[in-house]
Amino acid sequence: MLHRDVKYIEADNPTFEVGYNPQTEWKWLITLAFFCGELGAGVFLVSLFIPAAAAKLAFFVALLGWLIVAGPKNLFHFIYLGKPWRFWRGLSRPGSSWITRGFYATFALCGFGFLHLVMFYDVAFNGATPTPMGQAIMILAGISAFVVMIYDGIVMTYSPSIPLWNNSLIPVLRTSYALMGGVTMTLLVSMLPGLAGQFTEEQLHLWSQIERGLVVANMLMIVIYVMTLTYQVTAAKESAYLIIRDKYPAVFWFGVVAIGLIAIFLLPILVQTESLGLLLTVAVFELIGDFCILFLLLRAGVFSPLMPRPNIDVALFSKA
């Protein structure tokens, strides 16, 4: 059941009242940084699974993923920091902090990813055979990409203060979205002039099926996730209430569900032909849905109230 037992306190109107305080510090820049990180790492990781016959396509997809991580993700993180030039200090606690581990993974992806692109260039454009060294670097870059995809979900899960985040489904959901973004971008790039024909019809069909499978998986996960919220502590219920009904229903129902899941599932079935226009539309819709769900996760996070409803018989006070 969704209900309010204490009031929601607007972020710009802090009081000494007890209520559900939203987290107010991880907003636009961190949302963009997480979004770019997951998308870029997902695109990069998916590129490693593109068949050898489409090596040219794999190169450009990997380049796209690497650019998204190396550029916007790092930039948004950098300008988000209160003291940006101290960013290097974030490398000092790998033993306990997932942010530090994410830093290392991001730097590893930037480094190994760049080396992979350099070494893969010959394979993609000159038909050279991949070397063992090149394959080892590819594996290291792939592992780094996987950690980048998953670490921000784990960072959120490790926050005991915000029940919306303190849920083990978050890393799985975010990883699944990252992979869906990767597959969508791969299909889009495969239709670009100069790269059309890299995928055979069968491969194109197979990758489209994979994407639809991921859409269905994400849809199920979101349903399960929201359902679990309604069975948790009151702050989780409040977050679910904010997402579904109260503050962000348009973002959820229109952005996440209608555009981000249903439309991208139905569009290829209704249009029937795989074209650049269709895939561009699907890609834009997918990105909107992906961003909206991350936006909701960050914005609808509320802290558990510091004072639970006291379990007292208030009639006693009138008798006193």
Added chain:
Amino acid sequence: MIWGMVIDLKLCIGCQACSLACKTEYGTPRGMYWTKTLIDEVGVFPNVTRVYLPQLCNHCEEAPCEKTCPTGASYTDEATGVVLVDYTKCMGCRACYVACPYQNRHYLNRGALKGYFPGKGLTPFEAQSYPHFTEGTVTKCVGCIERVMGGLDPACVTNCPTYARKFGDLSDPNSEIRQLIRVRNAVQPMAEKGTEPKVYYIS
């Protein structure tokens, strides 16, 4: 000694003397309270009452803010058990802010140290206290560590008119707060989070 506090909810009258004492002691910027008393109204008319919850950093034994800090800026002072922030190391990522279940981390935005009277410059009080803060970093209750090391109680304890706050040594089994914890079945806030707070409540 290990820093510890027991707050008697029966004695708290919600006067916010603790909030003001802290502000006076440290000159925290506008809108920032290292300690405050939360107010809630419960019941249905005519059977209604107000309840108060004095609240401050709990200086947790298993501080989630310290664990999530990627720079090591958040640390526990070995001698007193007080959780502190090294402003020279903090990079302002605010991971501690989202990790603290007690909402006792405060981020100093750029421009937060402009003072209470915008355009008029800093008051002498602000001019003295603001240099202790650094914009772009996270700040929090310091447990009045320098007062405690000098043999005094924290400012919020000293200024409480009803003696609702008791301060003492958690490592001493004969200290007043250890006895209160034992005799009056003190509870820790949000004990289910596993943070082992050093602030206890009795009622």
